[in-house]
Amino acid sequence: GQQLNxxxxxxxxxxxxxxxxxxxxxxxxxxxxxxxxxPGEGPVLLIxxxxxxELTSNGRLTAQFGITRKDSFLNxxxxxxxxxxxxxxxxxxxxxxxxxxxxxxxxLLTVNP
Amino acid sequence: EAGVTQxxxxxxxxxxxxxxxxxxxxxxxxxxxxxRRVMGKEIKFLLHFVKESKQxxxxxxxxxxxxxxxGGTYSTLKVQPAELEDSGVYFCxxxxxxxxxxxxxxxxxxxxxxx
Numbered sequence: 001g002q003q004l005n006x007x008x009x010x011x012x013x014x015x016x017x018x019x020x021x022x023x024x025x026x027x028x029x030x031x032x033x034x035x036x037x038x039p040g041e042g043p044v045l046l047i048x049x050x051x052x053x054e055l056t057s058n059g060r061l062t063a064q065f066g067i068t069r070k071d072s073f074l075n076x077x078x079x080x081x082x083x084x085x086x087x088x089x090x091x092x093x094x095x096x097x098x099x100x101x102x103x104x105x106x107x108l109l110t111v112n113p
Numbered sequence: 114e115a116g117v118t119q120x121x122x123x124x125x126x127x128x129x130x131x132x133x134x135x136x137x138x139x140x141x142x143x144x145x146x147x148x149r150r151v152m153g154k155e156i157k158f159l160l161h162f163v164k165e166s167k168q169x170x171x172x173x174x175x176x177x178x179x180x181x182x183x184g185g186t187y188s189t190l191k192v193q194p195a196e197l198e199d200s201g202v203y204f205c206x207x208x209x210x211x212x213x214x215x216x217x218x219x220x221x222x223x224x225x226x227x228x
Contacts, residue, residue: 004155033214042117042204042219043156088156092214099144099208099217100169103156 002027006089006104013079014112021087021107022073029091032065032072033101037086046087047074079111115139117220119205125226131193134223138187138207142218145188146208147180150222151201159203162188163210174199195227 006023013019023032031050035043047058049065049072056063062075072091076083089104118137126132138145147159159178160170164185173180177196182188192199202224208217 031214040122040221042206042221044219045214045217048214090156099214100146100158100161101148101156101217102158103148105153105155 002029002091002102004089004091004102004104006107008107009105010108010110012110012112015079015081017079019076019079019083019109020073021089022071023089023091023104024071025091025102026070028069028093029102030069030093031091032063033090033092034061034063034072034074035088035090035103037088037106039085043088076109079109081111081113084109084111117205117207117218119203119220119223121223122221123224123226125228126195128197128227129194131191132195132225134190134192134203134225136188136190136205136207136220138205139218141209142207143185143210144208145182146206147188147190148204148206148219149201150204151198156204159190192225195225197227200225200227 004025033048034046037043047063052069053067054065060077086106088106090101092101143164145162148156150156158172161168162182165182179191202222204222206219
């Protein structure tokens with residue numbers, strides 16, 4: 001089946017630093033997604049990318065959909081303590097109404113104030 | 114509007130016992146999904162309902178897992194008998210048929226520990 005390789009597995013950074021994480025796939029996806037999971041909660045969608053090469057921002061977050069459609073990265077600028085959590089990349093190939101997502105293993109982000 | 118509700122939030126059971134997890138989707142959402150995350154691994158798709166019908170159950174690990182969605186409202190996921198490797202967090206998600214990914218909402222999950 002399709003697999004997503006997400007790196008790094010974990011990051012420990014100081015407040016104010018920028019963060020970058022990425023995801024690569026063994027196969028093509030036509031949509032890439034980035035989720036954040038806070039402790040005790042479910043994943044919440046941060047950014048959705050629909051076109052190869054697309055660069056999208058959401059506040060301090062920037063994500064790009066790789067030109068080959070097999071990779072994506074997420075940048076967080078000027079990190080703050082509430083950025084702590086697990087970040088997941090996910091991909092899917094839309095068709096009808098089946099939004100079956102394939103996830104990476106997650107990046108655990110710790111921000112030291 | 115109320116979000117996706119899952120209960121229990123935690124369950125600890127012994128190997129060989131039966132556990133039933135419940136998911137209440139957002140009202141009006143025809144699509145309902147079950148996912149599972151084993152510690153340190155990816156969140157993996159288990160199955161997808163459209164109303165009361167199973168659209169895709171390709172991710173169900175084996176026949177010890179049984180999912181139902183009677184009447185197309187809430188869903189249950191039963192594990193019988195539970196094994197140690199079934200431990201993990203089980204997430205439910207729901208969406209409208211034409212809602213797109215921004216309408217795809219996850220519940221807080223049920224953390225299952227099999228001892």
